[in-house]
Amino acid sequence: MAPPGPAGALPTSAEPLSRNIFRKFLLTLCSLLTSLYVFYCLAERCHSLSGPVAGLSGGGEEAGAPGRGVLAAGRRELTRWPAAAHRKRLLQLQRARRPRPPVPRDPGDVAAWEEETPGLAASPGGSGAGSSVAEAPTPGTLALLLDEGSKQLPQAIIIGVKKGGTRALLEFLRVHPDVRAVGAEPHFFDRSYDKGLAWYRDLMPRTLDGQITMEKTPSYFVTREAPARISAMSKDTKLIVVVRDPVTRAISDYTQTLSKRPDIPSFESLTFKNRSAGLIDTSWSAIQIGIYAKHLEHWLRHFPLRQLLFVSGERLIRDPAGELGRVQDFLGLKRIITDKHFYFNKTKGFPCLKKPEGSPKPHCLGKTKGRPHPDIDSEALRRLRDFYRPFNRKFYQMTGHDFGWD
Numbered sequence: 001m002a003p004p005g006p007a008g009a010l011p012t013s014a015e016p017l018s019r020n021i022f023r024k025f026l027l028t029l030c031s032l033l034t035s036l037y038v039f040y041c042l043a044e045r046c047h048s049l050s051g052p053v054a055g056l057s058g059g060g061e062e063a064g065a066p067g068r069g070v071l072a073a074g075r076r077e078l079t080r081w082p083a084a085a086h087r088k089r090l091l092q093l094q095r096a097r098r099p100r101p102p103v104p105r106d107p108g109d110v111a112a113w114e115e116e117t118p119g120l121a122a123s124p125g126g127s128g129a130g131s132s133v134a135e136a137p138t139p140g141t142l143a144l145l146l147d148e149g150s151k152q153l154p155q156a157i158i159i160g161v162k163k164g165g166t167r168a169l170l171e172f173l174r175v176h177p178d179v180r181a182v183g184a185e186p187h188f189f190d191r192s193y194d195k196g197l198a199w200y201r202d203l204m205p206r207t208l209d210g211q212i213t214m215e216k217t218p219s220y221f222v223t224r225e226a227p228a229r230i231s232a233m234s235k236d237t238k239l240i241v242v243v244r245d246p247v248t249r250a251i252s253d254y255t256q257t258l259s260k261r262p263d264i265p266s267f268e269s270l271t272f273k274n275r276s277a278g279l280i281d282t283s284w285s286a287i288q289i290g291i292y293a294k295h296l297e298h299w300l301r302h303f304p305l306r307q308l309l310f311v312s313g314e315r316l317i318r319d320p321a322g323e324l325g326r327v328q329d330f331l332g333l334k335r336i337i338t339d340k341h342f343y344f345n346k347t348k349g350f351p352c353l354k355k356p357e358g359s360p361k362p363h364c365l366g367k368t369k370g371r372p373h374p375d376i377d378s379e380a381l382r383r384l385r386d387f388y389r390p391f392n393r394k395f396y397q398m399t400g401h402d403f404g405w406d
């Protein structure tokens, strides 16, 4: 039998063993805790933690990147819906991470938003307030990874009119937590119809139950095929038309073209086929778009009047909250957007949002909205007003609303 070692020899030989066991125990505990944490996160209960998973969000679903979303099979078919509390949290998160309006595709919408503070001008979807959105917790990404919400075809579309105030209306509406809209103009029903409804749906942002998907493309109102095509998508689609005095609308349209091509002829010479005879050139799109009654006839062949809402472009500037009240009612939304969301910016000369979607700072629409118009010869204006008067009257009759342009 081996003689017993000196005192303390046994504990010394057992020490590496117990340290080993302890280390193993620690390792097991750590991996157990990590797995628990991962599991916890996947169940989306660690929403306040911004970690590498949250960093995956990138541009967000509103960019409509193909392949990101799982298309719902039917118009209102929903994927797995979260429980009420879960949904509420997702809504809060979605609000916190909603991006600024993405880069508009329509040239008229470029620089749709600008910072109120000079020098801080941010391109849409770019820096500025957008960067604060990027810093916000982005656990909505988890919702995305977990396939929460789904892309839906729009239930409501702002179909026109060009230069009516459509961008202002859409950006005001996006403040509503139950409205989710694609920022860019999809131009699906006029230019890209052959791409199919799945393509169109994929452009849309994800929505949760109870949220409305919207888009705006002002050229739809004057596109012959658009009413039948939208009706074929869904005859329940709600249609919003922002209308504005057709004379100022035409000048606004001309001003936009002039800003891109300064060498075009004067407004007066484009307006008349024969100026001395006062013959108006109705083939010029700037004139034609303003014959609202004629365009409306096409829509009424496919939609009942009650499915159309006519927003006054003038009132949208004078009393945005009042007009937004009507729009929210029409869309079946709670009246959340009120007076307190707007302020009048004297420099801009327009109402602006105190807190637009995805930004804590006040914002006005950008420089392409609210451009100064050139002076137009008063005689030409008078003739143009005479030209539009009967069409305006017809339009008032058809809509049951006097817009007061005459």
Ligand SMILES: Nc1ncnc2c1ncn2[C@@H]1O[C@H](COP(=O)(O)OS(=O)(=O)O)[C@@H](OP(=O)(O)O)[C@H]1O
Residues within 6 Å of the ligand: 108, 109, 161, 162, 163, 164, 165, 166, 167, 168, 218, 251, 252, 253, 255, 313, 316, 317, 350, 351, 352, 364, 365, 368, 369, 370, 371
């Ligand atoms: N709040 C606010 N801020 C700035 N501009 C406003 C606002 N509300 C309405 N408007 C009017 O919107 C006009 C542009 O209309 P649209 O957005 O429909 O133009 S576009 O068709 O999308 O190019 C634009 O026309 P112009 O003034 O001729 O530039 C504005 O008069």
